[in-house]
Amino acid sequence: MGHASSEIGAHLVVRIGMFTCHLDSIIMTWIVMALLVGVAVIATRKMKDVPGGFQNMVEYGVEALWGLVADNVPPRARGCFPVIATLFLFILASNLIGVVPGMKSPTADINVTLALAAVVLGLTVYAGASVKGVWGYIVGFVKPNPLFLPLNLIELCTRAITLALRLFGNIFAGDVLVIILGKLVAYAVPTVGQAFHVFVGVLQAYLFVMLSIAYVTVASEE
């Protein structure tokens, strides 16, 4: 096990052979996963034809996400829906869990946001290749002429990297803001900072998912 630091942005690092791993981010990710799966199990345990408050909220959420995906990626909605819905729920829960005292947002770790962006990149490639065919999708990178191949590849990667950096930057900054405000002023102001962090967390989750859908849509267009 490596060092644990109280510095802003520091992680609890474990070393496995020549590789290192941020244990705090992994643990927080597992907590978020357990939370989401637990809520999912409770929500679907006793579903009624006439839904109550909680079931209604879950149904509305799933239906809204399905509508979002189905409206924007009609040909591959069934394949893309689980990934995009999970992206939204995971990012939302990860962003908001940082507000709880003693908890830390997994999305304040660049590795996590990059992993999410990599998933979006994979989904984009899957959607493009499944709609246009593998060869058709590859040929799309040399249009309008082969000189554009590097530019198109850079664009593809840049989209994913900007997704990751935007999310990481906002959540990390929010965490930093909350910590600094907490140290500077004891009462009221940190609460306002936390409320702002909640707002930013919801907004960033929505933004990440909307941009992901836009990239997938562009990739799957004929």
Place this chain on the structure above:
Amino acid sequence: MIQIDMTFFASILNFLLLTALLTFFLYRPVRKFMMDRQDRIKRSLEEAARDRAESAKMKQEYEARLAQASCEAQDIIEKAVVQGERSQAEILDAARKEAKTILEQARSEAARERQAAFEALRDDIVNLVISTATVVTGKNIGPADDEAAVKSLLEEGWLGSAGEREP
């Protein structure tokens, strides 16, 4: 400090695992439940529409039957009226015939009785005339001698006028 390490790959695996778990525990059950419920509601609406159409059809049939029954009842009434009128005419006819028969019988009976009364009266008159003639002439005129002459006399004179005065 920004450091890319194994957390990146672990996060990808975690995310894929979470996607699988949520698909199994959330998306699939909720969507299946909602689609089943939608199907049930759709079926119920279709059944209701079918029942409504069926009831409208039955109502139409009943109305048609009712109209038909009304027509049949009207026919029956008209036939009954015609039949009643015919029966009334027959009964009246029979009654008239019977009355006529009774009247004729009464007339013939009356004629017979009048004839009988007339004959009895004539015999009485004959006897009276003979008795009177016997007293006037002083001769005993028996019925065997002159009865026939008296009778013819009476028939020619008295009875002729008596016969015309019959009731």
